[in-house]
Amino acid sequence: MKELNNQTEVKKEENSDKKKKTSDKKKDRLITGFLVLLIILGLGIFLYPKISDYWNTMVQMRAINTYQEKVSKLEDSEIESLLKQAREYNEKLYGLENPLRNYEKIKNYYEVLDITGTGIMGYVNIPAIDVELPVYHGTNSEVLNVAIGHLQGSSLPVGGENTHTVLSAHRGLPSAKLFSDLDELREGDTFTITILNYTVTYEVDEINIVLPSDVEKLKISEGKDYATLLTCTPYGVNTHRLFVRGHRVENAKGEKNVKVTADAVLIDKNSVIPFIALPLFILLVVYWILESKREKERKQRRRIIDEGKK
Structure with missing residues (x-):
């Protein structure tokens, strides 16, 4: 009877050990899963700006390429007609009293220079800060989140006397670079605006910081x-x-009016490092967690074997 009781106690202990091991395994899996999830979440937060900026740059380049393809199919007479419409618009704008406020008196703003039906009117290149972006009609949030917006009430960007075009873009967005580095421009730097197959160049001569309500300089x-x-x-x-x-x-000498933009994005090699290093880091952390758990299990097995030998 005593021996039977001992066997029952042993079985109870074995069952208890099994339950404890099962519970420990579940706990280990939960901890491992939580740590992996935490690392992936951190990786996602860290890489989001770079991935999003790369994606937006691809979209911007595609928009410019589509625009260029459309322009290349236009006859010279069509291009001249479109430029003439833009210049006539600018003349009407100059004739207004306070055009930055009274621009709605000219009704066809969104139709002028919109050859694709998407609102794109051209693109800007700023070599000093390595920026090339499409320019769209208007400055609503839909435009400014992904590209440059032309400020309605300012001259259309085809150049000429009595014109002042104003091009606006966001700065500091986590999803796109846009004008984030605009403060790095200095007097003497140049930028170009390409409308249809016509490129105009401007040299920076004045930099100002003003209140939002101050439009005198525009x-x-x-x-x-x-x-x-x-x-x-x-x-x-x-x-x-x-x-x-x-x-x-x-x-610039040798610069043709029409430019061809590559349908690709040059990537800074330093920006690629996190994409390689962080996944490797995650793999190492996961490997370390799993290996630590296996080592713990091996020690437990050795302990059980050693106790059995005694």
Whole structure:
């Protein structure tokens, strides 16, 4: 009877050990899963800006390429007609009193230069900060989240006397670079605006930081040909506006009016490092967790074997 009781106690202990091991395994799996999930979440947060910016850059380049393809199919006479419409629009705008407020008196703004039906009117290239972006009609959030918007009430960006075009883009978005580096431009830097197959070049001659309500620097000056790049400042605070103004200069020697943009994005090799290093880090952490668990199980088995030998 005593021996039977001993056997029963042993079985109870074995069952208890099995339940404990099962519980420990479940606990280990939960901890491992939680740690892996935490690492993946952290990786996602860290990489989101880079992935999103890369994706937006691809979309922007595709928009420019589609625009260029459309332009290449136009006859010279069609291009001249479109440019003439834009210049006539600018003349009407210059004739308005305070065009930045009274622009709605000219009714066909969104139709002028919209050859694709998407609102794109051209693109801007700023070599000093390695930026090339499409330009769309208007400055609504849908446009400014992904590209440059042309400020309605300012001249269309085809150049000419009595014109002042204003091009605006966001700064500091986690999803796209856009005008994030605009504050790095200095007087003497140049940027180009390409409309249809026509490229105009501007040299930065004035940089101002003003309150949002101060638009004096954006007004058209008689006889002048200006273009201003506009964004928010300070970075992440956005209480003021940064104006980078340029005056018209001749295109660089050897530069043709029409440019061909590659349907690809050059990637900074330093920006690729996190994409390689972090997944490897995750694999190492997961391997370390699993190996630690296996080592713990091996020690438990050795302990049980050693106790059995005794």
